[in-house]
Amino acid sequence: MARTKMKERVFSAHEVANICGVVNQTAINWIDKGHLEAFRTPGGQYRVYPDVLGSFLQNQGMRLPDELRKILEEQAKIEQILVIDDDRSFSDQLRQVLVSHFPGFTVNQAFDGFEAGRAVPTCKPDVVFLNLALPGVDTLKLCHRIKEDENLTRPLIICLIGAETSEARAQEAGAYEAGADVVLKKPLDPASLPPIINELAERRATRSS
Known part of the structure; x- marks a missing residue:
């Protein structure tokens, strides 16, 4: 729950x-x-x-x-993670990795903008993985809306972009302006992501020490 x-x-x-x-x-x-x-x-x-x-x-x-x-x-507490990505294979792999590394976390999935819109207020994520290439969605606006949602506690947002192109570079710059904490390039190994979550969480916890 x-x-x-x-x-x-x-x-x-x-x-x-x-x-x-x-x-x-x-x-x-x-x-x-x-x-x-x-x-x-x-x-x-x-x-x-x-x-x-x-x-x-x-x-x-x-x-x-x-x-x-x-x-x-x-x-600084992390309990809920939301993966927003239409690539079901990658999303499932990421979920398995996160569940195995962080058994106390609940990992939620959304495969399109509509599901993301329902999931955010329901699970109130502490960490969000957002594929910026999600079809049919202004993902930069979505990133900003999640980050600034007053009903959330400014979740950590990890944005995912495609291969190195001029469009990807523009997306990366826009993502940071929209509130992303880190931007990662696909393809990537889902197993590389737990250490990144730990680093971001430690950085966040340091503010309260």
Whole structure:
């Protein structure tokens, strides 16, 4: 059964200022100058994701408040994996590898955009494998939507692209802009992927330490 996750906590510019011990305008200036990544609400207010704030505080040598530390610890946990790929043979191989390496994980599969749209809110993935060549889907938009979904905890996204071509290079650049944590080129050995998950998870966990 998929675990239930609360809607992700985000921080306002005012809350960031209080955490950092500065005035509100200073926090806004950090955002405006690109020192601190943020997004705007429909009402035009800045909001900062926990992992972004955690990295910023660590880079500035500031202490992580207890609330933020707990949020980051929760984000670092991996229980649900979603593989979005129309190549059923590869998807099945990857699932077998993941299940054998991570017996505590639940590995879900989606073979098209429709199934992906149903699977994401149902399993609430912590890690997503996304084939950028999935037919009939704007996969870069899908990547961005998954990463920014407020009902998820900013899942790790591993994008898969085809052989080295100009189109693949453009997809790779676009994937990182859309929120991918890493982009890998096919063909690849599914057995090479568990170490990558471990590395990404360790990087994520470091933010909460």
